[in-house]
Amino acid sequence: MIIRANKGQVSYGESIGILMLDTFTPFIPGDVGNATTYSFPVRYQTVKGFTFDKLLQKDRSMLVPILEAGHQLVQEGVKAITADCGYMAMYQEEIANELQVPVFLSSLLQIPFISTTLRQEDKIGIICSKSSNFEEELLLKIGVSPKVPLCIRGMEDKENFRKAAHDEIGILDPSKIEEEVVAVAIEMIQSEPSVKVILLECSSLPPYAAAIQKAVQLPIFDYVTMIRYVHSAIVQTRYSGHM
Incomplete structure:
Protein backbone atom coordinates (compact mmCIF):
# COMPACT_ATOMS: atom_id res chain seq x y z
CA MET A 1 0.00 0.00 0.00
CA SER A 107 -21.05 20.45 24.61
CA LEU A 108 -24.63 21.73 24.29
CA LEU A 109 -24.88 20.02 20.91
CA GLN A 110 -25.73 16.89 22.90
CA ILE A 111 -29.06 18.33 24.08
CA PRO A 112 -31.22 17.09 21.16
CA PHE A 113 -29.81 13.57 21.49
CA ILE A 114 -30.29 13.50 25.26
CA SER A 115 -33.83 14.89 25.06
CA THR A 116 -34.95 12.10 22.74
CA THR A 117 -33.96 9.52 25.36
CA LEU A 118 -36.22 11.00 28.04
CA ARG A 119 -39.93 11.15 28.75
CA GLN A 120 -41.63 14.40 27.76
CA GLU A 121 -42.01 15.47 31.38
CA ASP A 122 -38.35 14.84 32.23
CA LYS A 123 -35.81 17.66 32.30
CA ILE A 124 -32.16 17.94 31.35
CA GLY A 125 -30.19 19.61 34.11
CA ILE A 126 -27.43 21.86 32.79
CA ILE A 127 -24.59 23.05 35.01
CA CYS A 128 -22.91 25.94 33.24
CA SER A 129 -20.06 28.31 33.85
CA LYS A 130 -22.20 31.46 34.00
CA SER A 131 -25.98 31.14 34.04
CA SER A 132 -26.59 34.85 33.40
CA ASN A 133 -25.13 34.34 29.91
CA PHE A 134 -27.05 31.15 29.20
CA GLU A 135 -29.60 32.62 26.83
CA GLU A 136 -32.22 31.18 24.49
CA GLU A 137 -30.26 32.62 21.55
CA LEU A 138 -27.37 30.31 22.45
CA LEU A 139 -29.59 27.26 22.06
CA LEU A 140 -31.32 28.51 18.91
CA LYS A 141 -27.88 28.85 17.29
CA ILE A 142 -27.46 25.09 17.50
CA GLY A 143 -31.03 24.17 16.66
CA VAL A 144 -32.26 23.35 20.16
CA SER A 145 -35.99 23.92 20.48
CA PRO A 146 -37.15 26.22 23.31
CA LYS A 147 -39.65 23.46 24.07
CA VAL A 148 -36.92 21.14 25.37
CA PRO A 149 -37.35 21.19 29.18
CA LEU A 150 -34.16 22.36 30.84
CA CYS A 151 -33.07 23.24 34.35
CA ILE A 152 -30.11 25.64 34.41
CA ARG A 153 -27.67 26.19 37.26
CA GLY A 154 -24.52 28.32 37.10
CA MET A 155 -21.17 28.16 38.85
CA GLU A 156 -20.51 31.92 38.91
CA ASP A 157 -21.38 32.25 42.62
CA LYS A 158 -19.00 29.49 43.67
CA GLU A 159 -15.83 31.16 44.90
CA ASN A 160 -13.19 28.60 43.95
CA PHE A 161 -14.61 27.94 40.50
CA ARG A 162 -15.10 31.65 39.80
CA LYS A 163 -11.54 32.54 40.78
CA ALA A 164 -10.06 29.82 38.58
CA ALA A 165 -12.35 30.00 35.55
CA HIS A 166 -13.57 33.61 35.49
CA ASP A 167 -10.96 35.65 37.36
CA GLU A 168 -8.17 33.44 35.96
CA ILE A 169 -5.91 33.75 38.99
CA GLY A 170 -3.76 30.93 37.59
CA ILE A 171 -4.36 28.37 40.34
CA LEU A 172 -7.18 26.06 41.37
CA ASP A 173 -8.01 23.60 44.10
CA PRO A 174 -9.72 20.57 42.47
CA SER A 175 -11.10 19.25 45.76
CA LYS A 176 -12.83 22.54 46.57
CA ILE A 177 -14.25 22.95 43.07
CA GLU A 178 -15.51 19.37 43.23
CA GLU A 179 -17.35 20.18 46.44
CA GLU A 180 -18.89 23.25 44.81
CA VAL A 181 -20.15 21.56 41.66
CA VAL A 182 -21.46 18.53 43.56
CA ALA A 183 -23.39 20.90 45.84
CA VAL A 184 -24.90 22.60 42.77
CA ALA A 185 -25.96 19.23 41.33
CA ILE A 186 -27.52 18.07 44.59
CA GLU A 187 -29.44 21.32 44.98
CA MET A 188 -30.64 21.04 41.40
CA ILE A 189 -32.20 17.61 41.71
CA GLN A 190 -33.63 18.36 45.14
CA SER A 191 -35.42 21.44 43.83
CA GLU A 192 -36.25 19.89 40.43
CA PRO A 193 -36.98 16.15 40.86
CA SER A 194 -37.91 15.98 37.16
CA VAL A 195 -34.22 16.34 36.25
CA LYS A 196 -33.17 12.89 35.02
CA VAL A 197 -29.90 13.68 33.23
CA ILE A 198 -27.18 16.27 33.84
CA LEU A 199 -25.14 17.95 31.11
CA LEU A 200 -22.00 19.87 32.06
CA GLU A 201 -21.64 22.86 29.72
CA CYS A 202 -18.21 23.98 30.88
CA SER A 203 -15.10 22.21 29.55
CA SER A 204 -13.46 22.46 32.99
CA LEU A 205 -16.17 20.41 34.72
CA PRO A 206 -15.63 16.87 33.32
CA PRO A 207 -12.96 16.12 35.97
CA TYR A 208 -15.79 16.17 38.52
CA ALA A 209 -18.35 14.14 36.54
CA ALA A 210 -17.73 10.94 38.48
CA ALA A 211 -18.17 12.70 41.82
CA ILE A 212 -21.39 14.32 40.60
CA GLN A 213 -22.72 10.98 39.41
CA LYS A 214 -21.89 9.32 42.71
CA ALA A 215 -23.80 12.06 44.55
CA VAL A 216 -26.94 12.18 42.38
CA GLN A 217 -27.03 8.76 40.70
CA LEU A 218 -27.87 10.15 37.25
CA PRO A 219 -26.29 9.93 33.78
CA ILE A 220 -23.74 12.71 33.28
CA PHE A 221 -22.89 14.09 29.85
CA ASP A 222 -20.10 16.59 29.22
CA TYR A 223 -17.55 17.74 26.64
CA VAL A 224 -15.51 14.58 26.98
CA THR A 225 -18.45 12.24 26.35
CA MET A 226 -19.08 14.21 23.14
Whole structure:
Protein backbone atom coordinates (compact mmCIF):
# COMPACT_ATOMS: atom_id res chain seq x y z
CA MET A 1 0.00 0.00 0.00
CA ILE A 2 1.32 3.44 -0.99
CA ILE A 3 1.02 6.23 1.62
CA ARG A 4 1.20 9.81 0.37
CA ALA A 5 2.03 12.90 2.40
CA ASN A 6 -0.46 15.74 2.71
CA LYS A 7 0.85 19.12 1.62
CA GLY A 8 1.50 21.39 4.61
CA GLN A 9 1.12 18.58 7.16
CA VAL A 10 4.22 17.66 9.16
CA SER A 11 2.72 15.35 11.81
CA TYR A 12 0.03 12.67 11.69
CA GLY A 13 -2.38 10.68 13.82
CA GLU A 14 -4.23 13.46 15.69
CA SER A 15 -7.94 12.86 15.08
CA ILE A 16 -9.51 15.69 17.08
CA GLY A 17 -8.52 19.35 16.87
CA ILE A 18 -9.43 21.57 19.81
CA LEU A 19 -9.82 25.34 19.54
CA MET A 20 -8.72 26.91 22.82
CA LEU A 21 -9.68 30.26 24.29
CA ASP A 22 -6.79 32.54 25.24
CA THR A 23 -6.93 31.92 29.00
CA PHE A 24 -4.72 31.60 32.07
CA THR A 25 -6.05 28.55 33.89
CA PRO A 26 -4.42 25.22 34.78
CA PHE A 27 -6.16 22.31 33.06
CA ILE A 28 -6.20 19.16 35.17
CA PRO A 29 -6.72 15.61 33.83
CA GLY A 30 -10.33 15.32 32.72
CA ASP A 31 -10.40 18.89 31.47
CA VAL A 32 -10.77 19.32 27.71
CA GLY A 33 -7.51 21.27 27.76
CA ASN A 34 -5.44 18.42 29.21
CA ALA A 35 -4.23 15.94 26.58
CA THR A 36 -4.05 13.07 29.10
CA THR A 37 -7.86 13.21 29.30
CA TYR A 38 -7.99 11.18 26.08
CA SER A 39 -6.96 7.68 25.07
CA PHE A 40 -6.12 9.03 21.60
CA PRO A 41 -3.97 11.92 20.32
CA VAL A 42 -5.53 15.38 20.05
CA ARG A 43 -4.15 18.65 18.69
CA TYR A 44 -4.63 22.06 20.29
CA GLN A 45 -4.77 25.49 18.67
CA THR A 46 -5.14 28.67 20.74
CA VAL A 47 -7.23 31.47 19.24
CA LYS A 48 -4.99 34.39 20.18
CA GLY A 49 -6.82 37.25 21.88
CA PHE A 50 -10.06 35.28 22.19
CA THR A 51 -10.74 35.61 25.91
CA PHE A 52 -13.68 34.26 27.89
CA ASP A 53 -14.99 37.82 28.27
CA LYS A 54 -14.95 38.36 24.51
CA LEU A 55 -16.85 35.12 24.05
CA LEU A 56 -19.52 36.20 26.53
CA GLN A 57 -19.73 39.55 24.74
CA LYS A 58 -20.42 37.68 21.48
CA ASP A 59 -17.55 39.57 19.85
CA ARG A 60 -18.10 39.01 16.12
CA SER A 61 -14.63 40.34 15.32
CA MET A 62 -13.26 37.07 16.68
CA LEU A 63 -14.89 35.03 13.92
CA VAL A 64 -11.92 35.57 11.59
CA PRO A 65 -9.22 34.39 14.04
CA ILE A 66 -11.41 31.41 15.01
CA LEU A 67 -11.66 30.44 11.34
CA GLU A 68 -7.93 30.91 10.85
CA ALA A 69 -7.21 28.64 13.81
CA GLY A 70 -9.69 26.10 12.47
CA HIS A 71 -8.11 26.11 9.03
CA GLN A 72 -4.71 25.63 10.65
CA LEU A 73 -5.95 22.54 12.48
CA VAL A 74 -7.41 21.12 9.26
CA GLN A 75 -4.14 21.73 7.43
CA GLU A 76 -2.35 19.86 10.21
CA GLY A 77 -4.52 16.83 9.59
CA VAL A 78 -7.28 16.70 12.22
CA LYS A 79 -10.48 14.90 11.21
CA ALA A 80 -12.93 16.91 13.35
CA ILE A 81 -12.83 20.11 15.41
CA THR A 82 -14.22 20.98 18.84
CA ALA A 83 -13.54 23.76 21.36
CA ASP A 84 -13.17 24.39 25.09
CA CYS A 85 -16.28 26.38 26.03
CA GLY A 86 -19.94 25.52 25.61
CA TYR A 87 -20.71 29.14 24.74
CA MET A 88 -18.83 28.57 21.48
CA ALA A 89 -22.27 27.50 20.25
CA MET A 90 -22.56 31.13 19.13
CA TYR A 91 -20.07 30.40 16.32
CA GLN A 92 -21.08 26.82 15.49
CA GLU A 93 -22.95 27.52 12.26
CA GLU A 94 -20.34 29.84 10.72
CA ILE A 95 -17.37 27.60 11.56
CA ALA A 96 -19.12 24.39 10.47
CA ASN A 97 -20.09 25.99 7.14
CA GLU A 98 -16.51 27.08 6.46
CA LEU A 99 -14.36 24.12 7.43
CA GLN A 100 -14.09 20.87 5.51
CA VAL A 101 -14.28 18.58 8.54
CA PRO A 102 -17.06 17.96 11.09
CA VAL A 103 -17.28 20.77 13.66
CA PHE A 104 -18.80 20.34 17.13
CA LEU A 105 -17.82 23.40 19.13
CA SER A 106 -20.21 23.15 22.09
CA SER A 107 -21.05 20.45 24.61
CA LEU A 108 -24.63 21.73 24.29
CA LEU A 109 -24.88 20.02 20.91
CA GLN A 110 -25.73 16.89 22.90
CA ILE A 111 -29.06 18.33 24.08
CA PRO A 112 -31.22 17.09 21.16
CA PHE A 113 -29.81 13.57 21.49
CA ILE A 114 -30.29 13.50 25.26
CA SER A 115 -33.83 14.89 25.06
CA THR A 116 -34.95 12.10 22.74
CA THR A 117 -33.96 9.52 25.36
CA LEU A 118 -36.22 11.00 28.04
CA ARG A 119 -39.93 11.15 28.75
CA GLN A 120 -41.63 14.40 27.76
CA GLU A 121 -42.01 15.47 31.38
CA ASP A 122 -38.35 14.84 32.23
CA LYS A 123 -35.81 17.66 32.30
CA ILE A 124 -32.16 17.94 31.35
CA GLY A 125 -30.19 19.61 34.11
CA ILE A 126 -27.43 21.86 32.79
CA ILE A 127 -24.59 23.05 35.01
CA CYS A 128 -22.91 25.94 33.24
CA SER A 129 -20.06 28.31 33.85
CA LYS A 130 -22.20 31.46 34.00
CA SER A 131 -25.98 31.14 34.04
CA SER A 132 -26.59 34.85 33.40
CA ASN A 133 -25.13 34.34 29.91
CA PHE A 134 -27.05 31.15 29.20
CA GLU A 135 -29.60 32.62 26.83
CA GLU A 136 -32.22 31.18 24.49
CA GLU A 137 -30.26 32.62 21.55
CA LEU A 138 -27.37 30.31 22.45
CA LEU A 139 -29.59 27.26 22.06
CA LEU A 140 -31.32 28.51 18.91
CA LYS A 141 -27.88 28.85 17.29
CA ILE A 142 -27.46 25.09 17.50
CA GLY A 143 -31.03 24.17 16.66
CA VAL A 144 -32.26 23.35 20.16
CA SER A 145 -35.99 23.92 20.48
CA PRO A 146 -37.15 26.22 23.31
CA LYS A 147 -39.65 23.46 24.07
CA VAL A 148 -36.92 21.14 25.37
CA PRO A 149 -37.35 21.19 29.18
CA LEU A 150 -34.16 22.36 30.84
CA CYS A 151 -33.07 23.24 34.35
CA ILE A 152 -30.11 25.64 34.41
CA ARG A 153 -27.67 26.19 37.26
CA GLY A 154 -24.52 28.32 37.10
CA MET A 155 -21.17 28.16 38.85
CA GLU A 156 -20.51 31.92 38.91
CA ASP A 157 -21.38 32.25 42.62
CA LYS A 158 -19.00 29.49 43.67
CA GLU A 159 -15.83 31.16 44.90
CA ASN A 160 -13.19 28.60 43.95
CA PHE A 161 -14.61 27.94 40.50
CA ARG A 162 -15.10 31.65 39.80
CA LYS A 163 -11.54 32.54 40.78
CA ALA A 164 -10.06 29.82 38.58
CA ALA A 165 -12.35 30.00 35.55
CA HIS A 166 -13.57 33.61 35.49
CA ASP A 167 -10.96 35.65 37.36
CA GLU A 168 -8.17 33.44 35.96
CA ILE A 169 -5.91 33.75 38.99
CA GLY A 170 -3.76 30.93 37.59
CA ILE A 171 -4.36 28.37 40.34
CA LEU A 172 -7.18 26.06 41.37
CA ASP A 173 -8.01 23.60 44.10
CA PRO A 174 -9.72 20.57 42.47
CA SER A 175 -11.10 19.25 45.76
CA LYS A 176 -12.83 22.54 46.57
CA ILE A 177 -14.25 22.95 43.07
CA GLU A 178 -15.51 19.37 43.23
CA GLU A 179 -17.35 20.18 46.44
CA GLU A 180 -18.89 23.25 44.81
CA VAL A 181 -20.15 21.56 41.66
CA VAL A 182 -21.46 18.53 43.56
CA ALA A 183 -23.39 20.90 45.84
CA VAL A 184 -24.90 22.60 42.77
CA ALA A 185 -25.96 19.23 41.33
CA ILE A 186 -27.52 18.07 44.59
CA GLU A 187 -29.44 21.32 44.98
CA MET A 188 -30.64 21.04 41.40
CA ILE A 189 -32.20 17.61 41.71
CA GLN A 190 -33.63 18.36 45.14
CA SER A 191 -35.42 21.44 43.83
CA GLU A 192 -36.25 19.89 40.43
CA PRO A 193 -36.98 16.15 40.86
CA SER A 194 -37.91 15.98 37.16
CA VAL A 195 -34.22 16.34 36.25
CA LYS A 196 -33.17 12.89 35.02
CA VAL A 197 -29.90 13.68 33.23
CA ILE A 198 -27.18 16.27 33.84
CA LEU A 199 -25.14 17.95 31.11
CA LEU A 200 -22.00 19.87 32.06
CA GLU A 201 -21.64 22.86 29.72
CA CYS A 202 -18.21 23.98 30.88
CA SER A 203 -15.10 22.21 29.55
CA SER A 204 -13.46 22.46 32.99
CA LEU A 205 -16.17 20.41 34.72
CA PRO A 206 -15.63 16.87 33.32
CA PRO A 207 -12.96 16.12 35.97
CA TYR A 208 -15.79 16.17 38.52
CA ALA A 209 -18.35 14.14 36.54
CA ALA A 210 -17.73 10.94 38.48
CA ALA A 211 -18.17 12.70 41.82
CA ILE A 212 -21.39 14.32 40.60
CA GLN A 213 -22.72 10.98 39.41
CA LYS A 214 -21.89 9.32 42.71
CA ALA A 215 -23.80 12.06 44.55
CA VAL A 216 -26.94 12.18 42.38
CA GLN A 217 -27.03 8.76 40.70
CA LEU A 218 -27.87 10.15 37.25
CA PRO A 219 -26.29 9.93 33.78
CA ILE A 220 -23.74 12.71 33.28
CA PHE A 221 -22.89 14.09 29.85
CA ASP A 222 -20.10 16.59 29.22
CA TYR A 223 -17.55 17.74 26.64
CA VAL A 224 -15.51 14.58 26.98
CA THR A 225 -18.45 12.24 26.35
CA MET A 226 -19.08 14.21 23.14
CA ILE A 227 -15.44 14.19 22.01
CA ARG A 228 -15.08 10.46 22.64
CA TYR A 229 -18.30 9.82 20.69
CA VAL A 230 -17.13 11.80 17.66
CA HIS A 231 -13.69 10.18 17.78
CA SER A 232 -15.30 6.73 17.73
CA ALA A 233 -17.13 7.71 14.53
CA ILE A 234 -14.16 9.17 12.65
CA VAL A 235 -11.63 6.55 13.77
CA GLN A 236 -13.38 3.20 13.53
CA THR A 237 -11.61 0.07 14.71
CA ARG A 238 -12.01 -3.54 13.61
CA TYR A 239 -13.61 -5.88 16.07
CA SER A 240 -12.15 -9.16 17.25
CA GLY A 241 -13.54 -11.84 19.47
CA HIS A 242 -15.11 -15.24 19.24
CA MET A 243 -18.48 -16.87 18.65
